[in-house]
Amino acid sequence: MASERTRARIAARIKERTAHCIEFELADPRAHFITVTNVEVAADLSAAKVFYSVLGSPSEQSQVRHMFEKAAGFVQRQVARVLQTRVTPRLSFIYDDSLERAAELDAVIQAALNRDASIRGEEVDEPEPAEATDTDEPEEVDPDGASTDDVDEAPDEIPDDSDEPRS
16 A cells, blocks of 8 residues: 555646646547546555546537547556556546536525525625736835835936937
């Protein structure tokens, strides 16, 4: 039996290599918008479950499932090349629907909050889509520790000390 630390290290390496293989090495047109979300390795390191999600319709999810059935051996070999273990865990690919369930639960919670607000006679707050603002960017800091966002802008024209004529 492998230690928890060893299993976590191997799971992380399998996840990394599988994602790389899907993105760069599979020459399959169905391999688009796939995210490897998690990897669970068995205690004896004989098997690993690779959880993935797909951005797309149920038909695209089905196509990706079929792609994994066909490409499992190739991905297994690519993982074996980098794992450096005596035995490579047998990979099984499982669709991870946790993102869809989270979205459904979020919608149910939002509907309940809206219903509660309407019962109390309050205005119903509709969630607004998040907009990108310039506050999302990290604040620049001088080596002295002062924020550069607080400094006045530099003058538009910088005096030229050279004696050369401008063109």
